[in-house]
Amino acid sequence: MAKKPKIGVFKLTGCAGCQMEIFRMEDEFLDLIKLFDISYWKMAKRDNDDKDLDIALIEGGISTPWEIEEIKCIRKNTKFLVAFGDCAIGGCIPSIRNWIPQMESEEIVYPDPSKICSTKVHGIGEYVKVDAELKGCPPHRKTILELLKSALLKIRPRLRQHPVCVECKFQGNACLITSNKLPCMGPVISGGCGAICPTLGRICEGCFGPMSNPNASALANIFRDIGLNDEDIKRKFRKYSGMSPEFRLEAGH
Numbered sequence: 187m188a189k190k191p192k193i194g195v196f197k198l199t200g201c202a203g204c205q206m207e208i209f210r211m212e213d214e215f216l217d218l219i220k221l222f223d224i225s226y227w228k229m230a231k232r233d234n235d236d237k238d239l240d241i242a243l244i245e246g247g248i249s250t251p252w253e254i255e256e257i258k259c260i261r262k263n264t265k266f267l268v269a270f271g272d273c274a275i276g277g278c279i280p281s282i283r284n285w286i287p288q289m290e291s292e293e294i295v296y297p298d299p300s301k302i303c304s305t306k307v308h309g310i311g312e313y314v315k316v317d318a319e320l321k322g323c324p325p326h327r328k329t330i331l332e333l334l335k336s337a338l339l340k341i342r343p344r345l346r347q348h349p350v351c352v353e354c355k356f357q358g359n360a361c362l363i364t365s366n367k368l369p370c371m372g373p374v375i376s377g378g379c380g381a382i383c384p385t386l387g388r389i390c391e392g393c394f395g396p397m398s399n400p401n402a403s404a405l406a407n408i409f410r411d412i413g414l415n416d417e418d419i420k421r422k423f424r425k426y427s428g429m430s431p432e433f434r435l436e437a438g439h
């Protein structure tokens with residue numbers, strides 16, 4: 187029998203929600219265990235081996251000097267490194283603190299910041315080569331399966347590049363921007379969630395990160411037209427992906 191691919195699941199600075207999404211693949215989880223050797227996953231098992239991995243799923247961004255060393259070490263031991271979720275791709279929610287001085291953010295959170303040694307929050311791609319990105323906060327189960335299936339078949343995963351708006355139209359929704367003048371991020375955000383929020387009557391907040399080649403400045407102008415001020419607009423672009431090259435300008439870099 188062919189050797190099963192070895193997978194490691196690692197957590198850096200994130201909330202563990204991406205790992206929980208793997209647990210939520212209830213219908214497929216037993217098959218995954220049959221097909222893959224999950225050799226490192228501290229959230230799920232006691233004995234862990236992080237050597238000679240075929241695939242590493244990295245949840246979380248980098249926010250300490252130790253994590254910089256850790257991601258370099260994982261990279262050395264891994265053939266195919268995946269930025270698993272928005273924190274690993276670009277820092278996501280934890281990166282909001284990059285917009286105020288480092289010392290100030292530490293003083294807000296910790297009673298004695300002298301014991302804290304943290305850095306600005308960045309995605310893992312700032313420090314190591316990344317082979318694939320699974321967008322989302324957290325990524326949708328279907329995209330995790332697509333990536334793992336492609337790894338087994340040794341083909342390129344088919345991950346969506348179109349905006350949330352396309353999925354929103356497939357759902358038959360009236361547009362919240364044009365109908366209700368609400369500041370929906372859908373036109374610049376990567377699809378993959380099935381437009382969950384607009385389908386429930388709520389604006390897209392942007393949790394899947396920038397789509398391929400988004401026109402962020404045009405959306406910022408639309409937000410201005412419907413009454414948002416410059417600070418509101420910056421906050422919207424900072425929320426999940428303010429460090430991304432696609433949104434940096436609108437986020438206020």
Ligand code: SF4
Binds near residue numbers: 199201273
């Ligand atoms: S991407 Fe979202 S769900 Fe995943 S670790 Fe970061 S904050 Fe949590």
Ligand code: SF4
Binds near residue numbers: 359360362381384390
């Ligand atoms: S509601 Fe949002 S996601 Fe849906 S079409 Fe309008 S802008 Fe796009």
Ligand code: SF4
Binds near residue numbers: 376379381390394
């Ligand atoms: S609609 Fe937007 S905020 Fe809601 S899950 Fe999808 S990408 Fe995230």
